[in-house]
Amino acid sequence: MTPAKRLPLLLAAACFALPAVAQGLQIPKPSPGLMPNPAAGKSLYGKHCASCHGMDLKGTDKGPPFLHRIYEPSHHGNAAFQLAVKNGVRAHHWKFGDMPPVPGLTPDEAAHVTAFVRVEQRRAGIQ
Ligand code: HEC
Numbered sequence: 001m002t003p004a005k006r007l008p009l010l011l012a013a014a015c016f017a018l019p020a021v022a023q024g025l026q027i028p029k030p031s032p033g034l035m036p037n038p039a040a041g042k043s044l045y046g047k048h049c050a051s052c053h054g055m056d057l058k059g060t061d062k063g064p065p066f067l068h069r070i071y072e073p074s075h076h077g078n079a080a081f082q083l084a085v086k087n088g089v090r091a092h093h094w095k096f097g098d099m100p101p102v103p104g105l106t107p108d109e110a111a112h113v114t115a116f117v118r119v120e121q122r123r124a125g126i127q
Contacts, residue, residue: 028082028107041116044109048102057120065093066117067124081114082107 030036046055052063059065068095069078083089089099106114121127 002068020033022124025083025087027079028086028110030082030107030111034108034111036111036115038112038116038119040109041112041114044105045113045116048105049113052096052099056118057124063096063099067121067126071117072121072126073118078111078114081117082110085110 029113045053053066054060054063057066059068064070084099085102085105088101091098
């Protein structure tokens with residue numbers, strides 16, 4: 001590929017990273033060496049996320065489903081989960097309104113929750 005043809009691709013890739021950088025947001029990082037545990041994530045998810053995203057990850061009238069192509073790992077990577085927990089999410093994909101930050105969940109706990117979501121997504125054929 002010529003450099004000229006590669007530029008639009010680079011710009012497209014940068015679009016995903018730029019909003020976080022532009023707002024000076026730090027992506028919370030789980031502890032080095034943490035093994036994310038889907039079983040631990042499941043109970044944390046039930047406590048902190050299921051009221052809006054649904055215990056079956058199929059969404060509710062307050063939040064979107066995670067068993068959806070929009071949330072496959074290549075579109076919403078693990079950093080998106082860390083940022084959502086820490087800062088909340090401004091409504092942009094759906095009409096449910098904003099997601100408020102979820103205080104009291106550490107980056108390690110958010111990583112467990114993400115691992116649980118990824119297991120369920122893979123089971124549903126979303127990867
Ligand atoms: C009060 C309801 C509510 C709760 C509780 C909630 N969410 Fe959300 N979440 C939303 C809504 C609404 C959106 C969709 C925003 C949009 O894109 O329109 C969303 C979007 C997201 C996104 C997508 C972020 C992006 O970049 O587009 C992630 C990831 C997420 N939530 C993770 C979580 C996790 C993890 C928990 C539990 C720790 C959680 N949410 C708890 C309402 C909620």
